[in-house]
Amino acid sequence: MTAPMRTSHSWPAEPGPGRRALLGSGVGATLAGGAAVANAAAPRAASSDDGESPAGAGRGDDGAEVMPFFGPRQAGVATPPPAHTRWVALDLAKGASLDDLRRILRIWTEDMGRLTQGRPMLADHAPELSQDPRFLTVSVALGRSAFERVGRDDLAPAWLGDLPPFATDALQDRWSGGDIVLQIGSQSPTTCAHAHRSLVTGAGAAVRPRWVQAGYRRPSERPRWTAERNAMGQVDGTVQPVLDGPDDHLIWRGAEDGIWSGASTLVLRRIAMNLDTWESLDPAAKENAIGRRLSDGAPLTGGGEHTPPDLTATTGSGLPVIDPGSHMRRAMPRAAHERFLRRPYSYEETHDLSGGPLEAKDTHRSPHGLLFAAYCADAERQFVPVQRRLAEQDLLNIWTRAVGSCVAAVLPGVEPGEHLGESVLA
Amino acid sequence: MTAPMRTSHSWPAEPGPGRRALLGSGVGATLAGGAAVANAAAPRAASSDDGESPAGAGRGDDGAEVMPFFGPRQAGVATPPPAHTRWVALDLAKGASLDDLRRILRIWTEDMGRLTQGRPMLADHAPELSQDPRFLTVSVALGRSAFERVGRDDLAPAWLGDLPPFATDALQDRWSGGDIVLQIGSQSPTTCAHAHRSLVTGAGAAVRPRWVQAGYRRPSERPRWTAERNAMGQVDGTVQPVLDGPDDHLIWRGAEDGIWSGASTLVLRRIAMNLDTWESLDPAAKENAIGRRLSDGAPLTGGGEHTPPDLTATTGSGLPVIDPGSHMRRAMPRAAHERFLRRPYSYEETHDLSGGPLEAKDTHRSPHGLLFAAYCADAERQFVPVQRRLAEQDLLNIWTRAVGSCVAAVLPGVEPGEHLGESVLA
Numbered sequence: 001m002t003a004p005m006r007t008s009h010s011w012p013a014e015p016g017p018g019r020r021a022l023l024g025s026g027v028g029a030t031l032a033g034g035a036a037v038a039n040a041a042a043p044r045a046a047s048s049d050d051g052e053s054p055a056g057a058g059r060g061d062d063g064a065e066v067m068p069f070f071g072p073r074q075a076g077v078a079t080p081p082p083a084h085t086r087w088v089a090l091d092l093a094k095g096a097s098l099d100d101l102r103r104i105l106r107i108w109t110e111d112m113g114r115l116t117q118g119r120p121m122l123a124d125h126a127p128e129l130s131q132d133p134r135f136l137t138v139s140v141a142l143g144r145s146a147f148e149r150v151g152r153d154d155l156a157p158a159w160l161g162d163l164p165p166f167a168t169d170a171l172q173d174r175w176s177g178g179d180i181v182l183q184i185g186s187q188s189p190t191t192c193a194h195a196h197r198s199l200v201t202g203a204g205a206a207v208r209p210r211w212v213q214a215g216y217r218r219p220s221e222r223p224r225w226t227a228e229r230n231a232m233g234q235v236d237g238t239v240q241p242v243l244d245g246p247d248d249h250l251i252w253r254g255a256e257d258g259i260w261s262g263a264s265t266l267v268l269r270r271i272a273m274n275l276d277t278w279e280s281l282d283p284a285a286k287e288n289a290i291g292r293r294l295s296d297g298a299p300l301t302g303g304g305e306h307t308p309p310d311l312t313a314t315t316g317s318g319l320p321v322i323d324p325g326s327h328m329r330r331a332m333p334r335a336a337h338e339r340f341l342r343r344p345y346s347y348e349e350t351h352d353l354s355g356g357p358l359e360a361k362d363t364h365r366s367p368h369g370l371l372f373a374a375y376c377a378d379a380e381r382q383f384v385p386v387q388r389r390l391a392e393q394d395l396l397n398i399w400t401r402a403v404g405s406c407v408a409a410v411l412p413g414v415e416p417g418e419h420l421g422e423s424v425l426a
Numbered sequence: 427m428t429a430p431m432r433t434s435h436s437w438p439a440e441p442g443p444g445r446r447a448l449l450g451s452g453v454g455a456t457l458a459g460g461a462a463v464a465n466a467a468a469p470r471a472a473s474s475d476d477g478e479s480p481a482g483a484g485r486g487d488d489g490a491e492v493m494p495f496f497g498p499r500q501a502g503v504a505t506p507p508p509a510h511t512r513w514v515a516l517d518l519a520k521g522a523s524l525d526d527l528r529r530i531l532r533i534w535t536e537d538m539g540r541l542t543q544g545r546p547m548l549a550d551h552a553p554e555l556s557q558d559p560r561f562l563t564v565s566v567a568l569g570r571s572a573f574e575r576v577g578r579d580d581l582a583p584a585w586l587g588d589l590p591p592f593a594t595d596a597l598q599d600r601w602s603g604g605d606i607v608l609q610i611g612s613q614s615p616t617t618c619a620h621a622h623r624s625l626v627t628g629a630g631a632a633v634r635p636r637w638v639q640a641g642y643r644r645p646s647e648r649p650r651w652t653a654e655r656n657a658m659g660q661v662d663g664t665v666q667p668v669l670d671g672p673d674d675h676l677i678w679r680g681a682e683d684g685i686w687s688g689a690s691t692l693v694l695r696r697i698a699m700n701l702d703t704w705e706s707l708d709p710a711a712k713e714n715a716i717g718r719r720l721s722d723g724a725p726l727t728g729g730g731e732h733t734p735p736d737l738t739a740t741t742g743s744g745l746p747v748i749d750p751g752s753h754m755r756r757a758m759p760r761a762a763h764e765r766f767l768r769r770p771y772s773y774e775e776t777h778d779l780s781g782g783p784l785e786a787k788d789t790h791r792s793p794h795g796l797l798f799a800a801y802c803a804d805a806e807r808q809f810v811p812v813q814r815r816l817a818e819q820d821l822l823n824i825w826t827r828a829v830g831s832c833v834a835a836v837l838p839g840v841e842p843g844e845h846l847g848e849s850v851l852a
Contacts, residue, residue, distance in 0.1 A: 083645065086776060125705035128659040128720045132644065189642040193657065193774050193794070197701065201783075214776040216615040218558065219509065221647055231619065233554040275623065279551035294554045348619050350512060351775060354635040357627075368619070 065187070065222070067137050069116045072262040073252060073413045074420075076139035076183050077375050078243045080223035081343045084192050085185035086214040087268055087371070089178025089406065090200065090207040091149070098150040100206045102425055104180075105140065105411075107202050109419035112138045115195050121202070129194040134187035135223050136195060140420050141266045141408035146179035155425060157260050159253070159378045160409045163267070166391035168402065170364040175270045175404025178210045183266070183373075187223065189214075213270060213404070215345025215371040227297060227305065231273055231346050231368045232399070234290050235297030238305050241339055250382065251341050251375050253412075259423040262412035267340075267374040267383050270347070270404030274363040278399040289395035291328030299328070327396040330389050338386050340376035347371050363401040379407055491613070491648070493563050495542045498688040499678060499839045500846075502565035502609050503801050504669045506649035507769045510618050511611035512640040513694055513797070515604025515832065516626065516633040517575070524576040526632045528851055530606075531566065531837075533628050535845035538564045541621050547628070555620040560613035561649050562621060566846050567692045567834035572605035581851060583686050585679070585804045586835045589693070592817035594828065596790040601696045601830025604636045609692070609799075613649065615640075639696060639830070641771025641797040653723060653731065657699055657772050657794045658825070660716050661723025664731050667765050676808065677767050677801050679838075685849040688838035691805045693766075695798040696773070696830030700789040704825040715821035717754030725754070753822040756815050764812050766802035773797050789827040805833055 067075050092101065111121045116136045120127035147156035182199060186192050192214070200209065218228050227237040241247035248254075253263040278286070283294055291309065292299055299309030301321050311329065313321040322329055333339050349367035358366055376382040390397070411420050493501050518527065537547045542562045546553035573582035608625060612618050618640070626635065644654050653663040667673035674680075679689040704712070709720055717735065718725055725735030727747050735754065739747040748755055759765050775793035784792055802808040816823070837846050 088779075126659045129655060132655075134645070188644045189774070190644050190655065190657070190772060193772075196779075197705075201705075208782075209780040212776045212779045218614045218616050219560070219645055229555060229616065231616070233552045279623075279627075346616060346619075348615070349777060350638045350640040351777060353514075353622075353638045356634075 065135050066117050066133050067135050069113050070415050071413045072415075073264070074137075074139045074262075074410055075116070075413075076137035076185055077264055077343075077410060078251065078341065079137060080225050081217060081345075082135050082137075082185045082187045082223040083217050083219045084187065084189050084214070085183060085216075085343070085345050085371075085373075086192050086196060086212055087373070087406075088182040088184065088196055088200070088212050089143075089210040090180040090182070090203065091210045092146060092179045093206050093208055096150060096206050098152050098155075098425060101146065101150055102421065104203045104206055105421040105425070106419040108138075108140060108199055109414055111199060111202055112140075112420075115198065121198060124198070125201070126194065126198075129190070130198070132188065132191055134191050136184070136186040136191050138185075138195060138199065139183040139266075139410055141181040141183070141410045142421070143178050143181065143406065143408045145177065149179055152425075157253075157257075157263070157409060157424075159380070160265065160407065161380055163379065163384060163387070163405060163407060166387060166402070168391045168394075168397050169405065170272075170401045170403055171405050172364075172403050175211055175213065176406055178406055178408065180207065181266060181268070181406060181408040185223075187219070211404075213268070213347065213371055215347045217345055230344065230370050231275060231348070232278055233286070233294055235292065235294075235305060236344050236370075237342060238297055241341055243341070247339070250337070250339050250377060253377055259426075260409075260412065263424075264375045264377065264410040265379045266406070266408045266410050267376070267379050268404070268406045268408075269372040269374075269402050270369060271372050272364055272366040272369040272401045272403045274358050274360065274366050274399045274401075275368050276358040277360050277363075288323050289326060289398070291322045291326030323395065325393050325395045327390075327394050330392075330394045331386055333386065334389075335385075337382055340374045340382045343373045343375070345371040345373070360398070363399065364403050366401075369400075369403075375410070491561050492543050492559050493561050495539050496841050497839045498841075499690070500563075500565045500688075500836055501542070501839075502563035502611055503690055503769075503836060504677065504767065505563060506651050507643060507771075508561050508563075508611045508613045508649040509643050509645045510613065510615050510640070511609060511642075511769070511771050511797075511799075512618055512622060512638055513799070513832075514608040514610065514622055514626070514638050515569075515636040516606040516608070516629070517636050518572060518605045519632050519634055522576060522632050524578050524581075524851060527572065527576055528847065530629045530632055531847040531851070532845040534564075534566060534625055535840060537625060537628055538566075538846075541624065547624060550624070551627070552620065552624075555616070556624070558614065558617055560617050562610070562612040562617050564611075564621060564625065565609040565692075565836055567607040567609070567836045568847070569604050569607065569832065569834045571603065575605055578851075583679075583683075583689070583835060583850075585806070586691065586833070587806055588833060589805065589810060589813070589831060592813060592828070594817045594820075594823050595831065596698075596827050596829055597831050598790075598829050601637055601639065602832055604832055604834065606633065607692060607694070607832060607834040611649075613645070637830075639694070639773065639797055641773045643771055656770065656796050657701060657774070658704055659712070659720055661718065661720075661731060662770050662796075663768060664723055667767055669767070673765070676763070676765050676803060679803055685852075686835075686838065689850075690801045690803065690836040691809075692832070692834045692836050693800040693802070693805050693809050694830070694832045694834075695800075695828050696795060697798050698790055698792040698795040698827045698829045700784050700786065700792050700825045700827075701794050702784040703786050703789075714749050715752060715824070717748045717752030749821065751819050751821045753816075753820050756818075756820045757812055759812065760815075761811075763808055766800045766808050769799045769801070771797040771799070786824070789825065790829050792827075795826075795829075801836070 114121050118131050118133040120130040144156050144160050147153050184192050184195050227235050230236045241250050251264055253260045255261050297305040301310035301313045309322055347369055352367040540547050544557050544559040546556040550556055570582050570586050573579050610618050610621050653661050656662045667676050679686045681687050723731040727736035727739045735748055773795055778793040800809055
């Protein structure tokens, strides 16, 4: 472990709590990016009064468990995360036109409107598999390359850019990029698989599969916003913005964006974890690297999971209790705008578990890791400063490595009669 | 489709219902092997009064959801199937001795007894991940090659043999065989992953990973014995033997086996499904191939899922309603002993979904399919006749292909103070 670097920071003027308020309020952070609430002592669960039930979710006529499809924002971002989610990247076929892209989105809108409600699609090849949505949501996002592919860069929003390179990345093409990214989530892997097949088939020869990344959370009866342990044992996802309220501007494009109002940015980072070297650490070393207790996710300065950390506390020998290089301390926002929504999922490439134990240099080859999905209005402004700080210094970098990266614009939602992308691809 | 072959059969004398009773009682069958109940009109759920709650399952002191570990038979066979199960094949390292094998089993018995109850193992490297068992079961089975590897073929039971080759197989080494097969099941993939890593790590250099096959069922609040749709949309798992009762001899080795009493045989077949060609069929053709309705799993001769099929019924033009080559008809037992327990799980190789649509010749390359896990006292006597009949003729063979196969002896259960394999490897 190298000593943490000291860096100086400047912040643009930002409405909301100032630096001191943020640093002192105990905003926390988790693996590979910080997201925080303005009032961290009482984080409010997204879209829900009790933090457990999906807002707006209901039961269809046949008792199926469904999430709403129509609305100004797509479901699957601020709705509670289900047990299984997969991200499916597709590239437009060579020579595809804007009309092809529009046609695909029109078909998908129709199909998504039915599948998410537990109804067979038109000309469904397996209608018996379409009737168990289990809170299915499908969210559609476009990478900047989609606009380039159809020769209409001019339609891409200015806020949709690539991430800069980070020194700690070991990105592989096979997990990166993509013209179109579908996010498919449900309590049931069977449902995810069927929706996935149906939508890709429905797009026909105009798209080519690029990659699929499937992840899981611990199961619960219904989707819910709760922190849970990732594969390293770390309690991950404690701190989130307040949804459907004052933090909306952190996640969604606003009315001032006109046709892009209701859009968001997906940043999906595939973070490989070297569990072999990590698990050889003693618990104290793990907790020092994280900055939180393994047992309950509380800061090392005490309290519970939601207690603010005391960054000024020192040990008897004068060392900081919370290591300056700890992940929590490096990832926590240093300005109010360095916050975003996260839906992290664990992944495991079970087909690839036949290797021997990993050495430190092999982290990028690990079959275990985290699909770190972040959602923000502006990735460059909100996500990049945090990721840059983590790339500079984060004790967890010893055991983690980003092996995939993708940025895409989550399209605005639709009302009945509209189709996805209708306004922004006009 | 070729016409079904007519074959003649002879059956050894068998206690229980005779041929006529079986054929007339509506015993059903499902993909790749038939299992039936003696009284198919009222199949009794295994190990459960209501068919939904795991028998003997309880909650630990901390509210964790646990399955019993100790008993004359290992959990994970006749206990209700959880949402996720993986089979992990390991080979003993070159030069491994019987003592090495015994040592591994001793360590695992200790670790399994703790993990399944939500308690950290001794010297647990990630105790915080060991406390959420979610009905975790781990079952240990030995392939015949394990006995050969340690130079003690004489200890292998006579009833543990390889399957004969079947003309319809396209077996791959990467999904076949294995000295040791761990079966790890839980409602939570996180729990499965942690138990898997912990046990393999605990075995040390004496084992080498061979393959991992992970599958899923639709989620339910608790593990339960219910039929559910496989990836082809077929209702699969309707018919099972009666557990903990008169059919025990079909699944378990009995008292007459002495040290092997309480053992079983696992037959794991990896069956690739060509969903691209299958989904291009119209529903009537699919139902004809299966012999049951897609909508509810009822036989094509009517009634509900559990109604006996009328194999003599004909259409107005004199053709049988249930095609003689249909999967149900070919797979259904033609003798009382041609029955076994099934725990089928769907699989999907999401990392491998980047190919184009599959043609008929590509079925063996499909990333979708079924992990068909059968349990019986004697695979040669119970499983092989059914599989031989299916290899001869089964309309579903057009869309399915066995790409992996493995047979292993599920060790007898243990009581406190004993360790797995203690009696049979003495």
